[in-house]
Amino acid sequence: MAPGQHRVERIEYDPGRSAHIALLSIKEGNKINYSYIVASDGLRAGQQIESFRSGIPERLIKELGDTSDAGLLATKTCHPGNCLPLHMVPPGTAVFNVGKAKHGPAKFCRSAGTYATVIGKNEGDAKWADFVDVKLKSGEVLHIQKDCCCTIGIASNVDYNHRQLGKAGRSRWLGIRPTVRGVAMNASDHPHGGGRGKSKGNRNPVSPWGILTKGGYKTRKKSKVNRYVVKARPRSESKKAKKAKKLKKNK
Structure with missing residues (x-):
């Protein structure tokens, strides 16, 4: 402006x-x-x-x-x-x-x-x-x-997160494609695929290209820390860590 x-x-x-x-x-x-x-x-x-x-x-x-x-x-x-x-x-x-x-x-x-x-x-x-x-x-x-x-102030249209798309077609207009679980695919299509039932073969969650997806693959070097960050944003915790924290709180 x-x-x-x-x-x-x-x-x-x-x-x-x-x-x-x-x-x-x-x-x-x-x-x-x-x-x-x-x-x-x-x-x-x-x-x-x-x-x-x-x-x-x-x-x-x-x-x-x-x-x-x-x-x-x-x-x-x-x-x-x-x-x-x-x-x-x-x-x-x-x-x-x-x-x-x-x-x-x-x-x-x-x-x-x-x-x-x-x-x-x-x-x-x-x-x-x-x-x-x-x-x-x-x-x-x-x-x-x-x-x-x-x-x-606050950016307008504050109720945007409550919108309902209504149908799958509108999701496609927005560029959102259907998502298929890896365990539902063939072994040739995804590392989690194949086997009997809903098992991924006792393997850590990975992408279709074999890269760890749940906090296991780090992309930022420790030497390249952003010095302008005073306090980092809270990161998501694993189910195991959340369960341990809940048990500790209940005690």
């Missing part, structure tokens, strides 16, 4: 994404320019939203009495649909369309109903002073540059 005040013309459906999109208009001289953004939940036609990508405008500083108090600034800027750099967002605010680079596009929380939470500014830490801590929907906490932009 270009810097400045925009008017929401209408909310539209986008067949290429799960969230809705908003058509914006901005007057520049004698010309009206149009652009699209991912709509925030609750955004309606006729509303005014603003982008602060290029910083705080002079009219807003004068309106606040030539002060740059963070609390007063947040009351004027942190409204759903507004685009702000992360360092202008107060901790605890829900944001989406979070960028990864200063002038780059949004990378995190772009699908329907998703959001991230700004949880810290690292002002007391010299090493990470230029970064803001953001907690993603998965539970992962990341260091993201403070000049990266985000949109205030």
